[in-house]
Amino acid sequence: MQVITTSWQFWAFMSALAAALTAIFAKLGVKGIPPDVATFVRTIVILCFVAMMLLASGQIGEVKTLSKRAVGFLILSGLATGCSWICYFRALDIGQAAQVASIDKLSVVLVAVIAALFLSERLSFVGCLGVGLITVGAILMASGK
Known part of the structure; x- marks a missing residue:
């Protein structure tokens, strides 16, 4: 199992699988609620999930060691992610999941x-x-x- 879990291909496929489930669950979740509210709830869940992963793995202390450059680019990445999610949820609210995901x-x-x-x-x-x-x-x- 060591070889599989250290390969980028394994993790890229797992990302694709999670993204596919994201589209399906999000399409079901945005029914009847504003897409921005759905994005907010999703973001809170992700924040809690990743915080628990950092605590469980003992990596929470690494946050203090980040350079200003790394933090700056991570902030930009976070803003881009937020914009992507807001647009994605709005598209899912209007369109079909497979069509939205393909353009995404x-x-x-x-x-x-x-x-x-x-x-x-x-x-x-x-x-x-x-x-x-x-x-x-x-x-x-x-x-x-």
Whole structure:
């Protein structure tokens, strides 16, 4: 089990699975309540969950050791996450879960473009093909009924 739990592929798949469940549970949860209220409740749950994980793992003390640069970028990441969640919940309130989730996954394409522009990351031909297929797939999923 050690090999599986230390691989990025395992954790990336688990993230995808959790994101899929997020879409389904959120779609059920936003029925009849304002999307911003749903986002607020979700955020409180996440805050408590991660705090318990830090306490249980003994990592809570690491918070004091963060550099100002790290804190700054984490704050920006948190703001971007908050904006993403608010937009996502509003989209789920209006649209179908599979369509909303497919457009949301265009974030993969945007990450590849932004990482190339600002982080000097390069995609192989196969990676570029994958980004193109994700784009086409997201558009097809979003336009299908």
